[in-house]
Amino acid sequence: MSEQEKNIPILDKRTSRRSFIKNSGLTVGGLVIGGAIGSLLNGKSEATTSTVAHDTNQTVIDYSETRQFFVRQKDFDAIVAATEVIYPEDKNGPGAIALGVPYFIDKQLASPWGSNADDYRKGPFKAGETPLNKSEIVLQGVRKLNEVAEKEHDGTLFKDLTEEQQIAILTSFQVGEVEMELVSSAAFFSLLRTLTLQGCFADPLYGGNKNMAGWKMKEFPGAQMSYTAYLDKEEFVAIEPVSLGGHKH
Amino acid sequence: MVTKLPKVDVVTTGMGWTGGIVAAELTKAGYHVVGLERGVERTIEDYLHGHDELKYNVHKELMQKLNKDTITFRNTLAEEAKPVRDEGALVLGTGTGGGGAHWGAQTYRYFPYDFEIRSKTIEKYGESKIPDGVTIQDWGITYDEIEPYYSKFEQMAGVSGEVDPLAGPRSVDYPTPPLKKLTQMKMFHEAAEKLGYHPFVVPTGTVSEAYTNPDGETLNACQYCAFCGNYGCEYGAKADPIVTVIPTAKKTGNFELRTNSIVTRVLYDGNKATGVLYKDTRTGEEFEQPADVVALTSYTFNNVRLLLLSGIGEQYNPKTGTGMIGKNYTDHHTITGAIAYFEDMKFNSYIGTGALGSAYNDFNADNFDHSNIDFIHGGQIEMHLMGNEPIANNAVPFGTPMWGKEFKEKSIHYYHRNVVVVSQRAILPHKDHYLDLDPTYKDDYGDPLIRVTFDYTEMDHKRNEFLVEKCAEVAKEMGADIIDIIPMAEHFGGRFAFQHDAGGVIMGANPETSAVNNYLQMWDVDNLFVCGASAFPHFGPTNPTPTVAALTYRAAEGMIEFLKNGGGPLVKAK
Structure with missing residues (x-):
């Protein structure tokens, strides 16, 4: 066995190292990438990779749940509540809150994506277009959620409404009934729904899909490197998911 | 200040599939390519990662x-x-590999009918079969003439496939066997065969x-x-210019790659393209690269835009029908069908590749009788297993x-209980669909953007209605409990989401009906070759890359002839 082969770890219990090498042809012509692939494939336990830090009292603080974008508590509370209505906890498993979706959204809005850094932003903006960037749309939208809630329910904030009341308000946003400035409430709702689903199912490295619980719920195996061992399986094969953070570099 | 560089044999504008193929073929022939x-x-x-x-x-990320x-x-x-x-x-490839980095690598050929669509339609159904305003034309090349170049592409890309019994004849077999049939594909094959159709495993560059x-790659x-x-393939298991044609060019010693270099003009003296003007995207520094042959190897949009910005050829005018540049633009981003739930x-x-799947062509091209049908051409009935990623895949039954x-x-x-059967279909050109320069919006350098004018025609709607029913038919035969037909909007909505656009610098048999000949050489400017789907007079029914690549292999052969013979047109106008 060559050094190369020795360094390629076992991909999965069901995919032997030998069959992986044979199938991929890495030793035939792929030596250029063998080393790098080898290290990428070296799965390590997810449990050791969560973002934790220890203070002097040995208390575990999860710094990934510190906000970068939302400053006002009321704004954040509204988005927390709204995402949970969009993707609620149920018998299948966790909802948006337990999956870390609000923190995922916070990070996304603070990132260059939140400022539409890669989009074409030159004017003029014509009818049906918004000059606002994504973080501006979401911020205006969550404030509007509270504004509508307080107006319709005697000063009650969105987070304190019943689920039924929250659904009714979100529906009015979805159908574009709520007046917003320079953007439609339907566009805001659509963005919020998109962000919520992304936060449920993106790789955990972005702060959502906590402990891969979103993937586990859908039985999605995550960032696997190969499925050649399962091509002939007629029955469903449940594979323990792996995230990019679970790859060893 | 423009720095003028020493002249080279060939310069390309982009290093995706077309630039890569030109670079590989010309450097192997001993020419110096930048x-x-x-x-x-x-x-x-x-x-x-x-x-x-x-x-x-x-x-x-790759775009x-x-x-x-x-x-x-x-x-x-x-x-x-x-x-x-x-x-x-809007998906546009960038970086070495270009669209060939992110493609899903479905590698179908177009049909003999596609290349002679006008003649064959008239021959069989009469000229009245072609609706007013539909500007289909023969490509100036037949299937038999392009066949060797398809084979060359397939051999280069290692295409894995199974012969489609309804496709044009092949001179050689696929170089590698087809991908494996998964359960959903087996169900599709069984159902299609029961219905009397001719399914095959989709050919692929994975x-x-x-x-x-x-070439030894x-x-x-x-x-x-x-x-x-x-995504790009870290295994080097997907044919991509960076694992095929670009290394081939590099190992000749005749190739020089310059990245961060954006071409802003083709330099044109009224007779020849003398080279290109480009900028370093980081510093803004400007360079002139003179060349004996200029190969436009950018995407459809930018090939057209560079010609228009450089004053080469005449802008197509939809009102008068005059001018050739920008004509017959076709968009191929409308793929509908049926979602089947079991x-x-x-x-x-979760298992898949960009091209894993099955298809049949019983309702494609002129493989079925159109006498009593009020559209021409057709589409492929197909299903794909691309690996249902969890953000993008949350299908639920209508309602x-x-x-x-x-x-x-x-x-x-339903996450693991659905199969989507779709139909990629041909998109035929219309006199009102074209590309020109936008009068309002500009790029960072102050140059106008390209403007797309495109919508569905009546025939597109009729073709769609026919094809989605065929998708539902096979889904039903597969035993689906719920079948939802994906609706087609009344108007094209402007999502250019996987780089399927064609036309604008179309090919043909003479300069009255085309901008380039069947070597992709411009009729007006014989040292300028415009490579890509910009040459398609209509969008064939499936993914464009094999046809783009085949035409570019032929163009590269033409460039070698041109350089050997000291210039001149490679084709006589008919």
Whole structure:
């Protein structure tokens, strides 16, 4: 066995190292990438990779749940509540809150994506277009959620409404009934729904899909490197998911 | 100040498939090629850590960012176009590999009918079969003439496939066997055969086994990992210019790659293209690169735009029908069909490749009688297993809310219990659909953006109605419990989401009906070759890359002839 082969770890219990090498042809012509692939494939336990830090009292603080974008508590509370209505906890498993979706959204809005850094932003903006960037749309939208809630329910904030009341308000946003400035409430709702689903199912490295619980719920195996061992399986094969953070570099 | 560089034999504008093929073929023949690429150089090491749906599939990490330039779009001549602003709505490859880095690698050939669509339609059904305004034309090349170049592409890319009994004849077999049939594909084959159709496993550039191509480049075996279309392949198992034609060019010693180099003009003296003007995207420094042959090897939009910005050829005018540049633009981003849900099945739907799947062509091209049907051409009935990534795949039967409890419940329930049967179809040109320069919107350098004017024709709607029923038919035969037909909007909505655009610098048999001959050589400017789907007079029914590549192999042969003979037109106008 060559050094190369020795360094390629076992991909999965069901995919032997030998069959992986044979199938991929890495030793035939792929030596250029063998080393790098080898290290990428070296799965390590997810449990050791969560973002934790220890203070002097040995208390575990999860710094990934510190906000970068939302400053006002009321704004954040509204988005927390709204995402949970969009993707609620149920018998299948966790909802948006337990999956870390609000923190995922916070990070996304603070990132260059939140400022539409890669989009074409030159004017003029014509009818049906918004000059606002994504973080501006979401911020205006969550404030509007509270504004509508307080107006319709005697000063009650969105987070304190019943689920039924929250659904009714979100529906009015979805159908574009709520007046917003320079953007439609339907566009805001659509963005919020998109962000919520992304936060449920993106790789955990972005702060959502906590402990891969979103993937586990859908039985999605995550960032696997190969499925050649399962091509002939007629029955469903449940594979323990792996995230990019679970790859060893 | 412009720095004038020493003259070279050939300069290319972009290093995707077309630039890569030109570079490989011309350098092997001993010519010195400079490849200009506005993006960065990539190696497969750049594709490690790549199994990230949010970064690559949603945020399109491999694609050209739109913050410096984009396209504008409108449906009709009467409207003002708006820019396509959002990263998700316009996919353009960038960096070495270009579209060949992110493609899903479905590698079908077009049909003999496609290349002679006008003659064959008139011959069989009469001229009245072609609706007013539909500007189809023969390509100036027959299937038999392009066949050797398709084979050359397939041999280079290691294409894994199974012969489609309804496709044009092949001179050689696929170089590698087809990908494996998964459960859903077996069901599709069985159902299609029961219905009397002719299914085959989709041919693909995600290769089924390790393969060394005639240039000595090796592709590794596909792992079915499903991070494929919109991703680069870290295994080097997907045919990509960076693992095939670019290394081939490099090892000749005759190739020079210049990245971060954006071509802004083709230099034109009224007779010849004397070279190109380009900028270093980081410093803004400007260079002139003189060349004996200029090969435009950018994407459809930019090939057209560079000609228009450089004053080469005449802008097509939809009102008068005069001018050739920008004519016969076709968009191929409308693929509808049916979603089939199976209560009693649970598929391993996380497995896939950009091209794993099955198809049949019984309703494609002129493979069926159109006498009593009020459209021409057709589409492929097909299903694909691309690996249902969890952000993008939350299908629920129609009538289900799109959020909240019921949505969650059903989207999880059906996640591994659905198969989507779709139909890629031909898109035929119309006199009102074209490309020109936008009067309002500009890029970072102050140059106008390209403007797209495109909508569905009546025939597109009729063809769609016919094809979606065929998709539903096979889904039913497969035993689906629920079948939802995906609706087609009344108007094209302007999402250019997987780089299927054609026309604008179309090919043909003479300069009255085309901008380039069948070597992609411009009729007016004989040392200028315009490579890409910009040459397609209509969009054939399936993915464009094999036809783009085949035409570019022929163009490269033409460039070699041209340089050997000291110039001149390669084809006499008919």
